[in-house]
Amino acid sequence: MNTLSYGLLTLLTANSLSGYELSQSIKPLWRAGHSQIYPLLVSMEQKGYISYERIEQSDKPDKKIYTITEAGLEQLREWIETPADPPVLRDELHFKLYSLWLARPEEAKALLVRRAEFCRSELDRYNLMIKANEALCQEREETRELKATTFGRYLLLRKRVMDMESSVAFCEWAIGELESNAGPLE
Secondary structure, three states: OOHHHHHHHHHHOOOOEEHHHHHHHHOOOOOOOHHHHHHHHHHHHHHOOEEEEEEOOOOOOOEEEEEEOHHHHHHHHHHHOOOOOOOOOOOHHHHHHHOHHHOOHHHHHHHHHHHHHHHHHHHHHHHHHHHHHHHHHHHOOOOHHHHHHHHHHHHHHHHHHHHHHHHHHHHHHHHHHHHHOOHHHO
16 A cells, blocks of 8 residues: 555545545645546455445436445554655745746746745635634534544644745745845846
């Protein structure tokens, strides 16, 4: 099993989801397309890590709603307890920053402004998700079991908030550097 497979199992610990819902839910966490996800779902179903219920639809093809099995939970437990690989950094902006001296000053600044805007938008989205998670816990009277199952999601959302805050701060700093040191780019 690869990391994406474990990611899909992780998402299924919260809710049963269709393949489409899985592909949408994984987007903030991992870059993967339908062509990667659907073969993994077939493989995990064959291994007994997930099961599905077929839902008939009159106006669309039938859909499958996937659920993690006990074998899938056990597989996930084993994987969670192994050390994580070092993070893979794949951000196109890194290469662009490295060669920023080739850009016109206004385009260099615009690159950073766009990234800061994106990060602020993501920051708003993650903060809304945290509030929704907190409201869900309060609505369900914060049972000990619910806290345990939502704690990891809360940690991940807080990490994403901190990542976005850091990215916004970097962009603002870099824009200031560009504005005060525009000479090398001109």
